[in-house]
Amino acid sequence: MTALAEVRIGLLGFGTVGQAVARLLREHGPWIEARTGKRLVLVGALVRNPDRHPDAGIPLTTRAEDLLDHRTADIVVEVLGGVEPALTYITAAMEQGQSVVTANKEVLAYHGSDLAELARRRGVALAFEASVAGGTPLLDPLLSHLALTPVYSISAVLNGTTNFMLNAMEEGLDFAQALRRAQRLGYAEAxxxxxxxxxxxxxxxxxxxxxxxxxDVRPEAVPVLGIEALSPAVLARMRRIGLRVRLVAQAVLDCSAGCVQLAVLPRAMGADHLFASLKGPDNAIAVRTATGDYTLIGPGAGGLATAHAVLADLVRVAAGYRPPQAPADAAVRLAPDPWREQFWVLGGEDAPEPEGVPWEPVARAWHLTPPLTVAEVADWLSRHPGFAAVTREDPEEAGSDG
Ligand SMILES: NC(=O)c1ccc[n+]([C@@H]2O[C@H](COP(=O)([O-])OP(=O)(O)OC[C@H]3O[C@@H](n4cnc5c(N)ncnc54)[C@H](OP(=O)(O)O)[C@@H]3O)[C@@H](O)[C@H]2O)c1
Structure with missing residues (x-):
């Protein structure tokens, strides 16, 4: 696609993000045009049920082929979510010459390499700024700028829903109430x-x-513990010793072995830690590179913020921009051994002391494990309802208090 002044956009999906894209263009179209020289025109949106959107303000269709046609739309914005039919539609769009902007991390996590290769072959753009950290400009500064020299580690809060819920539970809401509030505010997926x-x-x-x-890592290969076991009672115990909990995604490069180790775990950290201060659904990423340490912080979810990132991709793609390609022949591979780490396993103040726990006691119903795999910890938790496992953001201090 050559640079265009008027750009026709087909929206696949008219939910939280799709409607917010339409709203941004409706409310700020002249501003965007004045700044960028691009008139972004929505030609229509694909939905399952048009009756749910009586005031859409743009033509709605249930037939994807109405929009997957380069004679109708120059760029397709995929904001359906899930793997299918998103994968089929993104593929069809690029096959016949449309560039694609997507916010869909799921389809990219499973099929990103194939889709990037297709985009390269067809000479179109596949842009996905909104797929990581929602409205925070993260991929562009990371990939176009920071990753120009070697990246040694990434540590990040990448899920706005869990961050919002952890904050809400610290304020006293129970798990179900915190989730309902996140859903009501459009931060949590359906x-x-x-x-x-x-x-x-x-x-x-x-x-x-x-x-x-x-x-290229399959999501199933990443050790992960979510926040399901965390409760206001456990978070209150952490708070009492000055710690807050965040769901942290980590990737650490072992340069000598040429391996990268990955994990997503609840981590406790001091209140002065950058991640601890994250508000609402905010996300943050800390990147260690050959030239120093960098942090980026901003909204990780929410319709308007995410639509803003979609818009940024639209403007760049309309100007002929192609996102940087992932390194094709990198010597780095996934570490063969599973991630091991010390965990605190603990219940609330009133939790009964579990019997026969072989680990170092820290306080009542609170133990420090030796280095364990995530699978070993998850297995113990499955047999001890009411208990949660948390690691330290700075593990050398683990067990120092309690
Ligand atoms: N919400 C956020 O804060 C956020 C943040 C970052 C990234 N994202 C990503 O953005 C994408 C969209 O999220 P969302 O929150 O906007 O989702 P959503 O509110 O559930 O909206 C999905 C839209 O897609 C339509 N749709 C779904 N499946 C369809 C199908 N098979 N055929 C036709 N239409 C279909 C729905 O139609 P109906 O209206 O008829 O139901 C709806 O309009 C997801 O990939 C999500 O992960 C969202």
């Missing part, structure tokens, strides 16, 4: 399972790792 289990953060981590190091 099916929040992937957020709570940590899988959503895993998908984003897998995507980052592929783009930064060229390592």
């Amino acid at each position: 099916d929040p399972g992937a957020d709570l289990s940590g899988q959503d953060a895993v998908r984003k981590l897998v995507l980052l790792v592929r783009e930064v190091w060229g390592v």
